[in-house]
Amino acid sequence: MLTQEDLTSLLDATDLNQLKSELNRIPPVDASDYIVDLPLHQRAIAFRVLNKGQATSVFEQLPPEIREELIDSMLDTQVRHIVEGMRPDERAELFDELPAGVVKRLLQHLSPVERQATATILGYSEGTAGRIMTTEYVKLRQDLTVGEALSKIRLSDRDKETVYYTYVTDDNRKLLQVISLRQLLFSIPEVPIKKIASNRVISVHTDTPQEEAANLMKRYDLLAVPVVDREDRLVGIITIDDVVDVLEEEATEDIQKLAGGGGDESALSSPLVTLRKRLPWLLINIGLYIGAASAIAPFQGVITQVSVLAVIMPILANSSGNVGFQGLSVIVRGIGVGDVTTQDTPKILRKEILAGLGTAIALGTALGLITLIYAGAQDRWVAWVAGLVMASNVLIAVSLGTLLPIGLKRLGLDPALISGPLMTTTLDAVGFFTFLSLISVSLQWH
Numbered sequence: 001m002l003t004q005e006d007l008t009s010l011l012d013a014t015d016l017n018q019l020k021s022e023l024n025r026i027p028p029v030d031a032s033d034y035i036v037d038l039p040l041h042q043r044a045i046a047f048r049v050l051n052k053g054q055a056t057s058v059f060e061q062l063p064p065e066i067r068e069e070l071i072d073s074m075l076d077t078q079v080r081h082i083v084e085g086m087r088p089d090e091r092a093e094l095f096d097e098l099p100a101g102v103v104k105r106l107l108q109h110l111s112p113v114e115r116q117a118t119a120t121i122l123g124y125s126e127g128t129a130g131r132i133m134t135t136e137y138v139k140l141r142q143d144l145t146v147g148e149a150l151s152k153i154r155l156s157d158r159d160k161e162t163v164y165y166t167y168v169t170d171d172n173r174k175l176l177q178v179i180s181l182r183q184l185l186f187s188i189p190e191v192p193i194k195k196i197a198s199n200r201v202i203s204v205h206t207d208t209p210q211e212e213a214a215n216l217m218k219r220y221d222l223l224a225v226p227v228v229d230r231e232d233r234l235v236g237i238i239t240i241d242d243v244v245d246v247l248e249e250e251a252t253e254d255i256q257k258l259a260g261g262g263g264d265e266s267a268l269s270s271p272l273v274t275l276r277k278r279l280p281w282l283l284i285n286i287g288l289y290i291g292a293a294s295a296i297a298p299f300q301g302v303i304t305q306v307s308v309l310a311v312i313m314p315i316l317a318n319s320s321g322n323v324g325f326q327g328l329s330v331i332v333r334g335i336g337v338g339d340v341t342t343q344d345t346p347k348i349l350r351k352e353i354l355a356g357l358g359t360a361i362a363l364g365t366a367l368g369l370i371t372l373i374y375a376g377a378q379d380r381w382v383a384w385v386a387g388l389v390m391a392s393n394v395l396i397a398v399s400l401g402t403l404l405p406i407g408l409k410r411l412g413l414d415p416a417l418i419s420g421p422l423m424t425t426t427l428d429a430v431g432f433f434t435f436l437s438l439i440s441v442s443l444q445w446h
Contacts, residue, residue: 020049028054032061044073056085064097071102080109087161088114089134089242092121120235129213130206132246133227133236138166140193142176147189153181162239164223168197173233175201175226203228206235213238214246215338285425292317292428299436306439308375312367312386313432319363320393320431321424327352327401328423332415335405342410349402356398364391385442389435397427 023031023046035046035058047070050058059067059082071079083091083106095103095118107115117135124130138157140149153163166184168177177197187196203226204213217225217240227236296303303309331348334340340348368387375382400423405415 016045016049019046023049024051024054028057029061031058036063036066040069044070048074048078052081052085056082060086060090064094067094068098068102071098079106084110084114087134087136088117088121089132091118092131095122096126124206127210128206129204129208129210129227129238130236132210132213132242133206133238134161134242135236136161137224137226137234137237138163139173139234140166140168140179142168142170142194144193145189146184146187146191146193146196149179149193150184150189153184162224162237165226165237167201167226167234167237168193169234173235175203175228175232175234177201178226201226204238205230210246211250214243214250217243218247219338289425289428292425292432295429295433296436299440302436302440302443305443306379306382308371308379308382309436309439311374312371312382313435315367315370316386316390316393316431316435317424317428319367319390320397320427323356323359323363323394324397324401324423324427327398328405331402331405335409335415340406342406345403345406348406349399352398352402353395356395359398360391360394363394364388381442382439385435385438389431389438392434393427393431396430397423400426 023034026034031050031054035043038046043066047055047058059070062070074082083094086094091114095106098106107118110118120135121131121133136159138153138160140152144152149166153166157163164181166179166181167175168179169175177194177199178201179193179197183196184193202216202220202222204216206227206229208227213225213227216222217238222240224237224239226234227238229235331340364387367390368383371383371386372380404423408415
């Protein structure tokens with residue numbers, strides 16, 4: 001296989017025949033990686049040497065920004081061939097990413113069948129099972145025999161996205177049974193499929209959240225799950241590759257939200273998109289820290305009087321914030337993958353508090369010792385207050401890190417809304433106010 005440097009050299013030398021041979025020979029995902037890494041002015045050239053089937057497969061693998069860039073550089077006929085060859089769910093995802101004007105133009109070029117399939121998927125709300133399903137699945141009538149079913153699959157379903165599961169429906173498309181390709185292959189041809197198909201069908205509705213559908217497939221080790229409408233009619237399936245994408249997107253979104261980001265920013269986004277996603281959260285963060293600063297403002301005289309406070313207050317804030325963020329990230333991720341439910345709250349809180357007690361003693365002792373090192377002889381009493389406040393703040397942190405995301409989940413909200421900055425500023429405000437209040441009271445006795 002050629003390296004990225006070799007492919008770039010081929011482009012520079014205009015050796016397009018060899019480039020065409022190599023790019024059409026390698027797997028689509030590798031070809032897409034090569035195209036992404038090429039300089040801007042060479043991407044369109046490399047993409048144009050792909051044959052029709054490879055071009056569609058590679059296009060499905062490309063990031064949204066590169067897709068839009070290539071669409072702008074191609075003729076309408078080239079775009080139509082690529083978009084027409086895409087799977088309905090991939091096409092719907094592409095249309096979600098493109099400007100409305102471009103989508104309208106592309107829809108007009110699609111065949112009536114593909115236009116209807118795409119419109120069906122786009123008709124469902126974002127984030128639902130209906131939005132990520134494909135309308136390409138194997139459907140069988142209940143009166144078929146095993147031999148007839150296999151013949152039907154060979155003749156009519158070779159282009160379907162997956163044939164590992166086949167779904168038995170009645171004349172109104174109501175989902176009745178499911179049968180695997182393995183069962184069909186190893187059954188006697190004359191046997192009616194209704195006798196060997198399973199009546200226990202695991203399915204999701206079109207309005208089921210996509211994360212819930214993904215967790216269901218993960219729980220039961222399914223390669224695909226059928227999607228039904230409100231009347232239990234089969235309208236599509238969700239395949240394992242879609243589930244991998246969903247779980248990856250949800251994990252990325254949770255991580256970005258916990259860090260105080262927009263939740264859907266790509267590493268390859270333009271500077272303007274990055275600024276739009278991050279700046280509002282940073283401005284909100286400043287507003288949050290005003291609250292923490294307000295807790296300090298009344299005690300400026302105390303800080304001036306006890307100078308060691310300027311050294312230990314940042315340590316107090318940073319340590320308790322980190323403790324809270326650790327617990328928060330574990331709980332949010334546990335909720336996201338289905339390991340944590342609201343019923344687990346007492347057990348998790350008990351575990352976090354028990355672990356937090358050990359952390360509180362260790363960090364409280366550490367801050368007390370640090371205070372003794374930096375404090376003058378007359379201020380060494382501050383070490384006891386610092387250690388006590390650190391220990392109490394740690395226990396508050398582990399409690400909030402557990403209860404806040406689970407509370408949001410119980411209310412039907414996204415647990416990742418409790419971002420790291422929000423948690424840390426809350427703990428800062430509580431910790432600073434408690435610490436400085438105790439110092440003020442203690443000063444009356446020293």
